[in-house]
Amino acid sequence: MYIVGIDIGKNHHEASIVSPEGKQIGPSLRFATTHKGADSLMSFIFKNIGNSPCVFGMEATGHYWYPIYSFLKAKGYTIYVINPIQSDSLRKMYIRQTKNDSIDSFLIAEVIRFGQFGTTSMGILEKYLTPENIENAPIDELFEITKDKSHNRLTKAKAISIKEAAADTFGIKIAQDAFSFQLKQLIDRMNFLDKQIEALDCQILEYYEKFDCYLHTIPGIGMIAAATILAEIGDINRFKSSSALVAFAGIDPTVRQSGEFSSTHNHMSKRGSPYLRHAIFLAATTRSFHNSPLNAYYKKKRDQGKHHLTATGAVARL
Known part of the structure; x- marks a missing residue:
């Protein structure tokens, strides 16, 4: 699944296409906040990846993201709107902390890519906790987890590469039980927060349905x-x-x-x-x-x- 990161501006936006492996596809595109500009974005995507499936990511920058969000939503695309803090955090991981529209659109796409694989990573960690357990896991079992958590986006080759990476890592050789316990606590906490958000949405809808509101x-x-x-x-x-x-x-x-x-x-x-x-x-x-x-x-x-x-x-x- 390709990811199109869009850096939002007042009069112009910048778009970058990133592959599932994190490689930028071609140069970025600067396009105007007009119908003609939005059409040029569609042409840019088709030129670089054809009709391959893709999702979009953009920052919630003021109110300037609404028009392009609505345009893409009307075309049936999946769009992820992120907080600028998320892309800023990723930028700090880069040695050269330069900031321009082209780099920002790439980083936004990377945030989405990491977020998508994050669900898969959580599933693997929840099941195995340590690199040693991942290394010793049956490949078919590991593949089923990656396939399920990524909604069939990741192939068996990815499961094999995860297993190889686990075998090649130094890992932590001291206090493994303590670190495993700590990791499990963190995973449980995140799962708990997800369930709370889901329950909150259900509660909101339950209260809303009690009103004679249309x-x-x-x-x-x-x-x-x-x-x-x-x-x-x-x-x-x-x-x-x-x-x-x-x-x-x-x-x-x-x-x-x-x-x-x-x-x-x-x-x-x-x-x-x-x-x-x-x-x-x-x-x-x-x-x-x-x-x-x-x-x-x-x-x-x-x-x-x-x-x-x-x-x-x-x-x-x-």
């Missing part, structure tokens, strides 16, 4: 997003008008005026609830790229010369 039936709004919107708004009657609700979400434009000067380039205020604003803006971005009255309204604003983010903000306020 927000999730609106195209572009999932169950968790609907629960977020409902929870953040609370009693809708506490807002005297739709403008008051818009202001609470922080998606109203700022007003810049001094004397006779009045700015025509106002930004979103970003006051109020960040969770509500995130849910609404993401839904607006999704619907702006699908056939719907909201898409028609978005196109109308664009035809009026409005910037993409301004037009999306207008859709969010509807």
